[in-house]
Amino acid sequence: MTIRFNAGIPQAPLLPSKARLATWQEIQAQHLKKLPEAFHTATSALGHYKASDHQLADFNDANRVFTVATIASLGSLDSPQPGAPLPLWLGAGSWLGAMALTPRIINGAIYLKTGVNLNAQYLSSNGVIRPLFQDPGYMPLQVLPEAKRQQLMQRLGIPLDNPDRESLLQERLKQIAVQAHTWWMLMAGFATPVFASTLSDIIENPAKSLYSWLRAKTVESLSLKPALQSKNPQRIIAALEKTIRQTIGSGSETTMLARWWKRLPTDVMRTLQLQHVVDGQFLKASEQERFERIAQHLYQQLHNESVRNALVAQLGKDEAATAMEGPSFMSALGRIFAPLEKALEQAGHLLPHEARLKAQYELDLQKLSAQATLKHLRELAELFENDGDMAPDVLMDRLKECLEKPVLPYIEQLVREGRLTKATEVMGSEEQVEAVMNLFRSGRFKLAFLDMGAAPKEFFLQAMESLALRHRWTMGYRNLLLAFMGISTAIFVAFFVGRQFKSSDGEG
């Protein structure tokens, strides 16, 4: 046994300890044990009046997770639509993930510089797993293998012939651990919101797809199959209605279309470089001023042939996307229930294929509306393609005219209120109003919708206001904060971690 020295004094030999570094599997298993352990702590403290400080600290950690989950649950109860709480829960999960991610990044940078793995955890003789560097007053470094300690001494520049090598190593590691912990605490306030929003953005779309798929599968297996096996007509009908409502409502083409609608403004704005129009003054300007700015910007951009080509290519892709066929779930459903439809018809209920047709019809209307919007946007490109050499004033007027194409909800409202003159004014020609009215009267909504998508003006104004309001924080300040945190962490780790400072008492 080697004799250990502390400040030149030989130390009593240590009793062999069972403590050692914990393996990855043990650490993960420890995470699984946290919930039952928290429950045990609560019952033990309230029932038997016994709990140690470590138990209470772990209970506090578990309780924080519980708080985040409670906040997300209360938000879920507050939003009545199915599927609406999903972003809340994603946000809650991202928040916890961001809290765990921040120290990993800082510790990773410190590992690169000093070779010290501050994430290490040890398994104590009591069988409890603790972070090795959590308490600066108690770091049981003997759990590190001898070779690792020697390597750290070499890396940290502790001379070989120093009799106090072990205590010097302890001091240096304590300094590094304290510095890392303090820096983590300073960064956590910025990093947790920023990382949480970034993580949410990354996982939102995949999580929504997964959620829809799981919902469809769950309804099919929990509701449809038992109903079919029970051979009870009432139950079958209820299960069918539920299936159709839920799968069409959240699962398939409607969701894809909704997602496409959400993505479209960003894509188009990026193609036309419209995000540069949004600055600090955008929200203070009136609607007319905003429109003027957009028109000016488009006037400059659309003279450029490459921008026009990019726009046309983008719109072509979007048209293909809106004309897509949904997943074959509906047809599969039809095949499953074909034998049942006859019985249902005899019972006098809405048949599954009728319900499907109704949903399909609504979906078609939405698709047509989307395609009409794309058509309006395409006209912009065509205007500059064909009549680009017109006089500037005239071209500008045509551009504005093109941007102010009628917007569906507005016209519909005008017609419902009986303000046909105003509707005629907005739409431009009496014949067009009459044609649309005829289509509505005869119930041919599809054709009416074909003419009336969102006007480009409304489309751009809404998208840019939303960008200015909602995304300015996420797009501008988030990147700024990320850059600030990254640069300051790099500087801190490179120049300050492990450095010997002169203390204020002059002790060195």
Place this chain on the structure above:
Amino acid sequence: MYQAMGMVSGMPPSMPLQGRSLNWGPMPFEPPQVPVYPAYTPYNPLPNPPVSINQAIAQYQDLQRRRKEIPEDRLLDYTFLDKILQGFKTTFVTVPKTVWKGLKGEKDFTFADAMLVAKVPYYIGGAVLALSPFVGGNKAEGVRWTAAMLLYLLGSSSANFLINTAYRLRYGVDLTKMYRSKTGQIEHVYISSDFPRFDLLGPEEYQRLEKKLGVPEDVYEPDGAIREQLRRIIPSSRTLKLILANLCSAIGAGYIARSPAWTEVSDGLSKLSSVWKEPASTLSVLQKVEATLRSIAGAFRPVFENRFKMMDAEPWQRLVVYGWLAAIAASVGYVFLRGLPKKHYSSTGVSPLAQYALQHPQAPFQQILYPNLSAESFLTRGGRYQ
């Protein structure tokens, strides 16, 4: 441990321990000194307000001198105002100093310092969350986020206050009692379940707790019985506080702050400026203050009506509100009805160990435990420290 000490003094480990406890020779280490007489001197570092600048300087110098002179940990008898001022000092002086110490990684950085630095994310994160919607230009969302942050803090602090008050009323234990350590840190006496600072409590504190905790006066070693009960109160009260504080914070940030009526609050508060801009002749100052309070209450009323008016509330709202009230009632009920186990103390004044020792005078462990006392002195000593 005893075996290890036997090895140090050169005895073969195979020999029995019995009858050799007094022949150990020099002790290999100093046993820990447990202070018998607690250093109990109430000390208030915030003096009376000075009347002149010279007096202020003198008071400040005196304060610094006294602080340096204090050799031990002292209990603090802070008033409510003192506690608030201490909180400000901790936030704006002690925490930045500790952070600077931690950034340099100084040798005397303790676990208590790490706990202090762990408050920083709450300050910065709260400010980032509350301000970011305002920076993005979304005022309505900003009001709501700020409300969520404040309600989170309000929830946890009011739950702590409730449980502390309940324990103070029921058992007379002031769980917020603080001491100043010799290194200058302000810490709670009853914060640790494993190492509570009973050594700081004075004799009058023990006398007061004796009645409140229902410990008979003639029981053997009443201070030990009191400490035993306090050791039960600390973990159970802390657990109760953690549960209730997290629940109240969640209700504040997840339920009250989600009210749609927060958007109207700024409109309601904008009436305040008109109250104070009126010509002085129309309203007296008192009336202005009254109108101010009235409009503040009117601004916040829709929010709380929306969340707590159960007449036309949805079922889930009733579940949340009544569940929350039930949790509060259950916590207070726990303190008053089941805060401590009922103990049946034997009032003979002699410890069970001493009774056993009297019956078995040749038992070796008496000498191990009490080498300086004869068996009879257990009776004469009477339990309490003289």
